[in-house]
Amino acid sequence: MLALCLAGTGLTACTAADTTPPAAPAGITAQAGSATSVHVMWQAAAPADAVTNYQVFQAGRLVRELPADKTMVDVTGLTPQTSYAFTVRARDAAGNTSAASASAAATTPAAKAEDHQAPASPARTTGRADGPRSATLSWAAASDDTGVTAYDVYQGGVRIHTAGPGETATTLTGLQPDTVYTFTVRARDGADNSSPDGPPVDVTTPPSAGQGPGTAPTEFTATASPGAVTLTWTAPDTGRPTAEYELHVNGRPVTVIQFGAGAVPASGAARVEHRLTVTEPAGTRWTLKLRARLPDGNWGAFSAERSIVLVV
Numbered sequence: 001m002l003a004l005c006l007a008g009t010g011l012t013a014c015t016a017a018d019t020t021p022p023a024a025p026a027g028i029t030a031q032a033g034s035a036t037s038v039h040v041m042w043q044a045a046a047p048a049d050a051v052t053n054y055q056v057f058q059a060g061r062l063v064r065e066l067p068a069d070k071t072m073v074d075v076t077g078l079t080p081q082t083s084y085a086f087t088v089r090a091r092d093a094a095g096n097t098s099a100a101s102a103s104a105a106a107t108t109p110a111a112k113a114e115d116h117q118a119p120a121s122p123a124r125t126t127g128r129a130d131g132p133r134s135a136t137l138s139w140a141a142a143s144d145d146t147g148v149t150a151y152d153v154y155q156g157g158v159r160i161h162t163a164g165p166g167e168t169a170t171t172l173t174g175l176q177p178d179t180v181y182t183f184t185v186r187a188r189d190g191a192d193n194s195s196p197d198g199p200p201v202d203v204t205t206p207p208s209a210g211q212g213p214g215t216a217p218t219e220f221t222a223t224a225s226p227g228a229v230t231l232t233w234t235a236p237d238t239g240r241p242t243a244e245y246e247l248h249v250n251g252r253p254v255t256v257i258q259f260g261a262g263a264v265p266a267s268g269a270a271r272v273e274h275r276l277t278v279t280e281p282a283g284t285r286w287t288l289k290l291r292a293r294l295p296d297g298n299w300g301a302f303s304a305e306r307s308i309v310l311v312v
Contacts, residue, residue: 018094022049025088030104031162033150034192035080035111039162041072042088051090058086080111109190112146119144119187122198132177132208138169142187150188155181177208180216180304202304213237215300222288222306229276235265236292244293249286282312
């Protein structure tokens with residue numbers, strides 16, 4: 001076995017080189033997203049594998065390389081009405097590459113010439129948590145003049161899953177305990193036209209064993225009015241009244257909302273309201289979420305995220 005040795009002042013330390021490859025990626029799936037693209041997904045590697053990147057292969061040919069925090073990719077530039085098979089390999093910081101994953105196949109649909117009409121949005125979305133790290137999402141089938149080829153699931157404006165045209169439900173894994181997620185679903189056709197978002201659904205994962213009650217503010221709403229935004233939410237059950245909430249706008253912390261003596265919302269079921277004065281121009285789009293300061297001084301889990309457009 002190779003070893004790395006460092007000689008110092010009378011001391012020598014040797015560390016065995018890492019020659020163990022990561023495990024092959026599991027859970028690979030492939031779904032045609034359009035006549036010329038396929039969406040490939042897989043499960044994230046275990047932290048102990050120290051994976052730094054993934055390699056996606058089509059028929060043994062490397063087509064994409066991605067950092068370790070990405071576990072999905074659209075492979076584009078494909079041929080309509082053609083079957084493709086994909087595998088994924090993981091690579092660690094020492095340059096060790098895993099064996100290939102199981103193969104996942106998908107067939108691209110026929111191309112539709114000059115199709116510029118997007119599908120209708122899915123009319124209904126429902127969801128439930130299945131445990132601290134998974135949820136089941138379902139939606140109403142959408143319509144399109146040339147046919148829906150895929151459904152894309154979004155969370156916080158980021159696509160996290162793609163389902164097939166005949167599917168109206170899916171299980172999402174890899175979620176975090178004690179977290180509020182806001183999911184939407186878009187329909188996509190063979191020309192890659194995407195519908196607007198369907199109606200959002202909030203899903204709150206429960207705390208993991210021994211974690212205690214949830215810490216996220218619930219039933220969060222944001223309403224724009226001329227020169228102001230009104231926020232309402234239900235205070236989390238943190239064991240004592242919560243006087244501070246951190247507000248994030250467009251993904252960035254912007255202020256800490258503080259309630260003075262005599263105005264602190266009760267813990268657990270109290271409805272809270274706060275009005276913000278805004279100076280940004282009408283038409284500005286905001287996405288908002290907030291979290292409570294816990295009794296131990298840390299911030300709790302985020303509320304659901306809400307999108308608004310400021311008005312005059």
